Amino acid sequence: MLRAEGISKDWKEFHLRDITLEVKEGEHFIILGPSGAGKTVLLEIIAGIIEPDSGRIYLKGRDVTDLPPEKRGLAYVPQNYALFPNMDVFDNIAFGLRVRKVPKPEIERKVREISKVLGIEHLLHRKPRTLSGGEQQRVALARALVVEPPLILLDEPFANLDVQTRAKLLGEMKRWKRELGFTALHVTHSFEEAISLGDRVGVMLDGKLVQVGEVRDVFSRPASEEVARFLGFENIIEGIAEGRKLRVNGVEIELPVEAEGKVRVGLRPEDIIISTEPIRSSARNEFKATVESIEELGPLVRVHLSLGEIPLTAFITRSSMLELEIEKGKEVYVSFKASALHVF
The missing domain is CATH 3.40.50.300 (P-loop containing nucleotide triphosphate hydrolases)
Incomplete structure (x- = not known):
């Protein structure tokens, strides 16, 4: 045409x-x-x-x-x-x-x-x-x-x-x-x-x-x-890949594919689950993290977290924030599937 x-x-x-x-x-x-x-x-x-x-x-x-x-x-x-x-x-x-x-x-x-x-x-x-x-x-x-x-x-x-x-x-x-x-x-x-x-x-x-x-x-x-970044992958993480493992400042992240050497992976905020207790799910990546700050965006809330030295951003609903009592300084669990990661 x-x-x-x-x-x-x-x-x-x-x-x-x-x-x-x-x-x-x-x-x-x-x-x-x-x-x-x-x-x-x-x-x-x-x-x-x-x-x-x-x-x-x-x-x-x-x-x-x-x-x-x-x-x-x-x-x-x-x-x-x-x-x-x-x-x-x-x-x-x-x-x-x-x-x-x-x-x-x-x-x-x-x-x-x-x-x-x-x-x-x-x-x-x-x-x-x-x-x-x-x-x-x-x-x-x-x-x-x-x-x-x-x-x-x-x-x-x-x-x-x-x-x-x-x-x-x-x-x-x-x-x-x-x-x-x-x-x-x-x-x-x-x-x-x-x-x-x-x-x-x-x-x-x-x-x-x-x-x-x-x-x-x-x-x-x-x-x-x-x-x-333009399409909303707010979390870009750089580390050293060995097979299906990505090592970042002492944290080991499960990858969806095999890779070697220095790589970057992207993760959307909406693909991160936040909870106050360990989650029983198919997600292969689960870590403790600390809430650094919160931005309320109407019905959604952007939560800025630190996983050791790795900064992460997640989206949750306002009702979930209230239910989980999310606030600055609170320790939470974050989890995400390996399939949610995109390797560059």
Whole structure:
């Protein structure tokens, strides 16, 4: 469907470096990265809004690098939705069809159909300024999808929504994808969006696409320490490996694979279990640790611990913190499975 080859661009403070990616037909491909990684610049290059310094873009095998946006046939939903304030919802959705000189009866039919799928039939007479953020997002998506583009480009589509609306629309987006079968290239910094919607994900850091793969594979097997830290492996432990044992300052940790010499392993905070007594479980790694500090994050609590000279961070629920009476200086047991460790 889409292939970008060797895309590079110096644009203001952003620098893209030799980006190559392929989006397959019917796929929801997520580009995941922090703010400033260059995600939106890449999307705008693919859309034709910005010219690359080097590289080529192919759509269905056709080189579209030198074509203006309107000749590429793509649909682009920017982060601010860019609805026309002087038009009502019907005319906003119909805009692309009118530009393509679609007959009036066909426009009426298509707008009604897409509005029904996205649940906005009752909004067709309203102006954008009277809509909520979630309603504006639906209208912007309807305007993009109604022209039946080969590819829809989504720039942080849920970033401006409140938590509840965002959660609802994530679920609905999956349903719309099933019903309409569109192909999407979607940029975001949200792990939740990537995991919920993505078929494949590409991690972008500092203008480079550093890892591409199935969502589950990328999140469980990051290609580097840099990717692991971005994806939430807050615990990076360095030691000397001998077979399936990692020795760190007198502590012996069971590994999931054999390794030799100096290695680093990553461990997610949510994979650590905290208890006040030894745990009977399948976890092969269990140690005494001391609570150093606590950060309350709403329903979750980040607990900073020391396992000898090894710092660890774990997540527990607030109710678990109260039940276990977790406080600074308290000695606890921590455990984690060898399979939760990722060896670099």
